[in-house]
Amino acid sequence: MTVTAPQAVEPGEPATEQPAEVARLSAVWVLIAGIVGLAAAVTLTVEKIAILINPDYVPSCSLNPVLSCGSVMITPQASAFGFPNPLIGVVSFTIVVVTGVLALARVRLPRWYWSGLAVGTLLGVVFIHWLIFESLYRIGALCPYCMVVWAVTVPLLVVVASIAVQPQTSNGAVRLLHTWRWSLVTLWFTALVLMILVRFWSYWSTLV
Secondary structure (H helix, E strand, O other), rough: OOOOOOOOOOOOOEEEEEEOOHHHHHHHHHHHHHHHHHHHHHHHHHHHHHHHHHHOOOOOOOOOOOOOOHHHHHOOOHHOOOOOHHHHHHHHHHHHHHHHHHHHHOOOOOOOHHHHHHHHHHHHHHHHHHHHHHHHHHHEEEEEHHHHHHHHHHHHHHHHHHOOHHHOOOOOOHHEEEEEHHHHHHHHHHHHHHHHHHHOOOHHHHHH
């Protein structure tokens, strides 16, 4: 059996063209985040279609006055670009799933690909924060499946960005962010939970 030696990187080859090293744990997380996000996006799409067919339909994720997908789905914010937001998730998370599968299969994708995925995920995180603000302070209701997407997208950005910036970890600012990345994610989750508790405390307090 002939063993093929790893392809050497040309000295003058741009860093963006060089294949990125992806740890197995990172590949697993990319795949899990993609599957979970895709499942939530597909479910939201199905629920949205059901509402369009029957306006009286009550989505499975409408659990109470606060956790109510139905209240969110009928708002203009749920179709920010003229079509249901979950369709964006279906396309985006499909790409993430494929990327996770390739990474687990040890297909070494070029660094420009991971950089592009990081930029796309960053745009998704910005969009998510707009939706969080609208849900809390404009709509006054939360979509559980949307919250699942929020929960996987922020850590996904951290993992993908960590892969993309590997050559720049010698930079002081990049190294600092890389070192504290999971602490920042924990802080983000803590802040989000506190915001939800404070915003809907009048309802949560009735359950105590």
